[in-house]
Amino acid sequence: MTTTAIAPPRPLSASAAPAPTAPVPRLTPQNSERLAMGLLVIQPSPFCNINCDYCYLPNRTDSRRMDHAVLERVMDKIWASGLVAAPFSLLWHAGEPLAVPIAWYEKAFEIINRHPKAKEFVIHSVQTNGTLINDAWCDFLKRHGVEVGLSLDGPREIHDHHRKTRRGEGTFDKAMRGLECLKRNGVPFGVVTVISDVSVDRPDELYEFYREHGIDGIGFNIEEIEGANQSSSLDRSGAIHRIHAFFKRFYERNKADGFPLNVREFQNAERNILEPGWSSRPDGDYYNQEADPFGMVNVDCFGNFSSFSPELLGQPTEKYGSFTFGNLLSGTVFDATRNESFQRVLADIEAGNRKCAETCQFYKYCGGASPSNKYYENGTFDSTRTRQCVSTVQIPMRIVLEDLENELGITDTVPPVPRHP
C-alpha cells in the first residue's frame, strides 16, 4: 500500500489472520456481513499525466473516466453492503486523480454526500503527483477537508531520476510548484517518497530537503516489484543493509533535532512498541487491513472491484486469474465470495499469514504485511518474508526499539563482560 492514509483501527472479528490452528469457514455472501471496510479506493480514471519508470499501474495512458452514474451505483452498493461500521477513508487514487477535472469531483462529492451518513463516515483523501495542483484545487481540497498525500522523491536530481513525463523530462519543478501552492493555501499534506537505488544511500540529502521545504509528514515506500514494475532498482544484493543504513541515519538526524519530522514508518514502530493494542483486533493480534477480505475495497472507473492490497486491482495473473472479483454495477460486494479467484487468493493469504505467525516474531506487529508484495516478490500469497516487510516493519521497529533500550539504559542490564586485569 502506497499512501499516507492510515485508516483508524476498528473493532472487528475478521478472518484474514487466523490463529495457526483455527480453520476458517469459507466466506459466503451470508457470513460476510460481520466484516467491515476501513478503506475504499476509487480510481476515477486509470490515466496519469506523467510516466514514472517504477510505477506498478497498467493502462496509464487510458484517459477514460468514471461516469457519475457508475459512482452513484458503487456508493449505493457500498452503503447497502453493511461494510460501513465506522468512519472509513475514501482514497481517490489513479493514475493521477487530479487529471480528472474539479467539476467532475464537485458532482462526485455531491453524489457521495447525498447519503445521510456520508459527512460522519467518509474521510476523503487523495494521492497526487502534485503537478496539476493550483489555487482552484487547493480551494476544493480545503472546502471538502480532503487529506492530501503528495508523491515527492526528494531533491531535483533524485526526484527526476524516476519521476518523468512521457517525453522524458523531469517533473520536480511542477511538483514543487504544487507543494508551494498547498502551503500558500494552508492545505495540510503529507509526502510519500519512494526510496530507490538513487536515494537509498543519501538520507542526509533527503532529511535536509524536507526540513528546507517545511515538509514534516513523510512516508517512505521502498521501490517495490509490483504489477507493471517487474524489477526494482534495489534488486541487487546488499539492498537490505543499505535500506537499514538509510533508516538508521534518517532516524538519528531526526532525533538530533528533536524529532521535527513525523515519519510514518517510525511512528508505526513506536506505537507498536509503546501502545499495546493500538491497531489490534479483539483477539490482540495486529489488525492488517490489507489482508482482511473487504477491509479494503478497490474500485476502477467501470465499477470493477478488488479487495486486499489496492495494487492488485486490474492486474492480470497466471496463477490466480484476474484480481477483479466482480462488478458493482451488476452485483454486490459479497458476490466476490462466489468468485473462485477470490477464494483462492483469500485461502493463500491466510495460509501465508499462518506461516508468518508460526515463524516470524514480528507477526504480532504486522499481521502478515502486504499480500501484494508477497505475491509479486515470492510468486504466491502463501509465503512469508518480503523485502517490503523487512524494510518498512522490521527495520524501523529494530531501530526504534534499540533507541528506546539505549535511552532506558537497558544495555547496562546485560551482565558486564569481565575485564581482565
Added chain:
Amino acid sequence: MKAASILDERIRSVRRAIRDRQPLQQRIDLVRALVAKRRGTSPARRPGDGL
C-alpha cells in the same frame, strides 16, 4: 583510538549482540515496563521527555 576505548566499544558490541538475540517480545515487554514505571501509567512517548 586508545586501548581502553577499543575495549569499551567491544564490550558494548557484545552487550548489543546479547540483547539482540533476546526474543523481540521480551525486549518490548521490558521497554514497556520501564517506560510505564518512569511515567506512572501512560506508556505513550512525548516529545522532549528524554525518550
